[in-house]
Amino acid sequence: MEYLEFELPIKELEDQLQKCQIIGLESEVDVTETCKQIEKKLIATKKDIYKNLTPWQRVQMSRHPSRPYTLDYIKALCGDSFLELHGDRGFKDDKAMIGGLGKIGDQSFMFIGQQKGYNTKTRQYRNFGMANPEGYRKALRLMKSAEKFGIPVVTLLDTPGAYPGLEAEERGQGEAIARNILEMTRLKVPIITIVIGEGASGGALGIGVGDKVLMLENTWYSVISPESCSSILWRSWEYKEQAAEALKLTATDMKKMGIVDEIVKEPIGGAHSDREKTFLTVKNAILKTYEELKNLSPKDLVNNRMEKYMGMGVFKG
Incomplete structure (x- = not known):
């Protein structure tokens, strides 16, 4: 370990x-x-x-190499019932964004999430969990399929950000993320979002608009990583701890500001210290949240979701 x-x-x-x-x-x-x-x-x-734990230590916990990733959660929750679906039907299949149908008990869900790698080879294969535009378009295609068949959506956030490469920008990275945010606000099925690791920037927000947003205890959710924030403000990565403190990126901060709805407790030592307990806790959180949403009409779902996001933020007149 x-x-x-x-x-x-x-x-x-x-x-x-x-x-x-x-x-x-x-x-x-x-x-x-x-x-x-x-x-x-x-x-x-x-x-x-x-x-x-300080905010920076929680950032470190969220990046722990032994921490479970999206596919680990899906396999633990769904077993052999998970059917992965591929491709955006426009360019190619993005390996950093995975999705498909799976069952928890008798209830079907459309699972979508960023997937990181376990070693150098798989990290390169998964592009370190940084999706290209085709990844977000694949996610949107799967969400639209779920809506067509009345299947609730579960999104799992764990990314250092959307891929910032030139080719990604040429293929419309910003438009793909913006399109997802727009379409997710009016999707007519329940959306449950869970931050399981790093929730960085638009890369996370591209699949992060949910009726209920849950956040594991030792994760972070922010417009920018502490290192990048430090390099912009102080021209050095040395101030990443101060940046983490200032960004208010922990689960407690997010809950206090009303950005997330619930904090999912982790075992002492983090999600990786007792995977089975973590999987069970996440499973129970998904089922409990779905019970709260399943009887709402599509119109109520969309209206509540719109009101939730329009009510965020504080301003002075």
């Missing part, structure tokens, strides 16, 4: 516990009491560290 810098005290205690257990197995020395003391200290240290 990989440890972030602020998690090193936990690593030291876990190493001590492991050595203590080995001594107990390999010798006749009774180390039960010592192990119990280390375990107690380990639990207290974990609670202390994860209870007081």
